[in-house]
Amino acid sequence: MNERFELIGNLIVDFFRGVELKKVNLAGLDHVIVLSVVNETKILFRHYGIVLKKSGTKVPRVELEEIGPHFDLTLRREQMAPESVRRVALRVPQEVRGKKRKNVTTNVFGEQIGRIHMPRQDLGTLRTNITKQDTKRRKKASAQQTKISSEFSVDVVFI
DSSP states (O other): OOHHHHHHHHHHHHHHOOOOOSSOOGGGOOEEEEEEEOSSSEEEEEEEEEEEEOOSSSSOEEEEEEOSOOEEEEOOOOOOOOHHHHHHHTOOOHHHHOOOOTTEEEOTTSOEEEOOOOOOOOGGGOOOOOOHHHHHHHHHHHHHHHHHHHHTOOOOOOO
């Protein structure tokens, strides 16, 4: 494709741009605009309505019906801006772009979810409420541990 047609196509797409969707519901789609390049100088602009017909499957059969307006664009003269001027003209200001926020996402309900990073915590030093029953259990467990450790003690002798 020629670079001049690419620039004209970008201009027309920006003019007719709508909301970008990830998925399209066929029942909600009612018309289509088609641009075609025929030869080096002609661009065809067509506007079609979508007619959904029954088919033997779950997905309906889609047919296009011309609803107008339609016209042929002939490219006679052109004068594109130099690359440096075009780059400056297409530059988006920082205020419009906004600042990229790290570790912040938005879920399907529009709520912002943030992720924080923390070092691992030592749960042994975590202070919790200690009841009398807990202290009795700990004393009993430590007494049993010392009893078990004394039964299995091994003396090491170096020669």
